[in-house]
Amino acid sequence: MILEALNYAASWPLTMPAHRPFVRSSVNLWSRANRCAKHWAAHEANSKAVILAACDGLRQRRTAVVLGSGLLRDVPILELANRFDTVVLVDLVHLASTRAWIATKGLKNIRLIERDLSGFDQLAMGQNPEPLSFLRQVPYLDFVVSANLLSQIGTGAQKRLDAMPGDAMPAGVMPADALGRLIEAHLDGLHDIAAPTCLLTDVRYTVIDRTGHEHESVDLLHAVAVPAHQTSWDWPVVPLGEESPDYQVIHRVIACTTP
Numbered sequence: 001m002i003l004e005a006l007n008y009a010a011s012w013p014l015t016m017p018a019h020r021p022f023v024r025s026s027v028n029l030w031s032r033a034n035r036c037a038k039h040w041a042a043h044e045a046n047s048k049a050v051i052l053a054a055c056d057g058l059r060q061r062r063t064a065v066v067l068g069s070g071l072l073r074d075v076p077i078l079e080l081a082n083r084f085d086t087v088v089l090v091d092l093v094h095l096a097s098t099r100a101w102i103a104t105k106g107l108k109n110i111r112l113i114e115r116d117l118s119g120f121d122q123l124a125m126g127q128n129p130e131p132l133s134f135l136r137q138v139p140y141l142d143f144v145v146s147a148n149l150l151s152q153i154g155t156g157a158q159k160r161l162d163a164m165p166g167d168a169m170p171a172g173v174m175p176a177d178a179l180g181r182l183i184e185a186h187l188d189g190l191h192d193i194a195a196p197t198c199l200l201t202d203v204r205y206t207v208i209d210r211t212g213h214e215h216e217s218v219d220l221l222h223a224v225a226v227p228a229h230q231t232s233w234d235w236p237v238v239p240l241g242e243e244s245p246d247y248q249v250i251h252r253v254i255a256c257t258t259p
């Protein structure tokens, strides 16, 4: 609890005001990731292996961008920093603990960008969301990773919609399929990048009891078709005992790489 409070307090002034409301969820993720380290290890190892395999054969290794870099738990940052001239990490929040870790490792070629990657604001203004269009301005872009971010775009957008009073937006501007539109916009944005990409995302979660009985399965892509993928695995995001002694929540993760 004390470490969480310190991380929160240290991260607050380092985070732009508009993104400060997200510091708490990043600290919560940090805390849960530490508690569940044993259960998350296979997922993190799989994610790192897929990312490294995706950039193994690249002819040029100038700039790599990691979308949803977060706590750098499922991103092989030491290897990427070694392989690329520059690695750009993009997230809503870069916690003080993550910044300190980068500094401790002496990684000089890492750039941090705080950015909302959802496209929510564009969609709310009646525009076509192009959340990844900024990547066109990144010089010498040779590789892009979307690192277990995509499902969080839907979850975050749902929270923003739930928190809005009914009259906060002009009637009819936010489409009924807003969450699916934002998820599609991310997939389209990745598809349009002229460099190789690697998408890692959970696509659904299932609530399972002690006997192995499945109680509920939820589509995290909000009816968007699961992209063609090379591999997939289970990620026990909420293992038995984390939230309940009787239930666990298992997420299905897919990995897609494009040459």
Ligand SMILES: C[S@@+](CC[C@H](N)C(=O)[O-])C[C@H]1O[C@@H](n2cnc3c(N)ncnc32)[C@H](O)[C@@H]1O
Pocket (backbone or CB within 6 Å): 026, 029, 068, 069, 070, 071, 072, 073, 074, 075, 090, 091, 092, 093, 115, 116, 117, 118, 147, 148, 149, 152, 153, 156
């Ligand atoms: C499941 S975590 C990914 C874990 C991360 N790849 C790691 O290695 O620790 C999801 C990440 O997406 C970020 N995120 C969620 N919504 C976002 C948004 N709209 N724009 C940018 N980042 C977002 C969160 O801050 C979080 O760091």
